[in-house]
Amino acid sequence: LNLTLNGIHNLLSFEMVPPHDVKNILRVLSIQACSGSQLSGPSNANSTGIGSRLQPESQLKVLQITLLMLNFLSSPVFASQNSEHLNEQTICSFLSLTLQLCDSRNNISVSSAAFGTARQIIALVFDGAQRDLDSTISGNLPPAPQPHFTAEVDAQLAKGAHTLFKELCLLVAGQQGD
Numbered sequence: 001l002n003l004t005l006n007g008i009h010n011l012l013s014f015e016m017v018p019p020h021d022v023k024n025i026l027r028v029l030s031i032q033a034c035s036g037s038q039l040s041g042p043s044n045a046n047s048t049g050i051g052s053r054l055q056p057e058s059q060l061k062v063l064q065i066t067l068l069m070l071n072f073l074s075s076p077v078f079a080s081q082n083s084e085h086l087n088e089q090t091i092c093s094f095l096s097l098t099l100q101l102c103d104s105r106n107n108i109s110v111s112s113a114a115f116g117t118a119r120q121i122i123a124l125v126f127d128g129a130q131r132d133l134d135s136t137i138s139g140n141l142p143p144a145p146q147p148h149f150t151a152e153v154d155a156q157l158a159k160g161a162h163t164l165f166k167e168l169c170l171l172v173a174g175q176q177g178d
Helices: 002-013 019-038 056-073 088-102 108-137 151-172
Strands: none
Touching: 002 056, 019 056, 019 088, 056 088, 056 108, 088 108, 088 151, 108 151
16 A cells, blocks of 8 residues: 555656546545445454554555645646646545544544645635635736636635535534535
């Protein structure tokens, strides 16, 4: 597993992964992160939470890959071709995977890194929403020098931010979201 994770990490680092494959990589990483909670029986007696079957170094590598994929999709170099792949569903998949690893009760460093990754994902989503709002208000004037994305990416991030904000409000109110 570690060799596979390192291979995926290297491919993403060198931007050798097609944007349409990110969804599949996220799916596989989610399955691996959840595998500890889906097994039952005597061999799983020591399992205490989601992702508990992965070693802590593998969990940290999954978090690194998750953030690398998000940065890859939101890269200004590839923003025009990645705009269709950085959508509300993909953002939810990124957050879901990250929040699954926040429940790593066996290792505090994994939980801390997962919470930090979740904060970075949320910040990226709300930054995109802010840029979308700023461009709407300013009549599509060029935005201030920030990480720049295409208008489609900013609009997708704005939509994702709206959904994320609604879900967070429901969570705070003690209600279940969609």
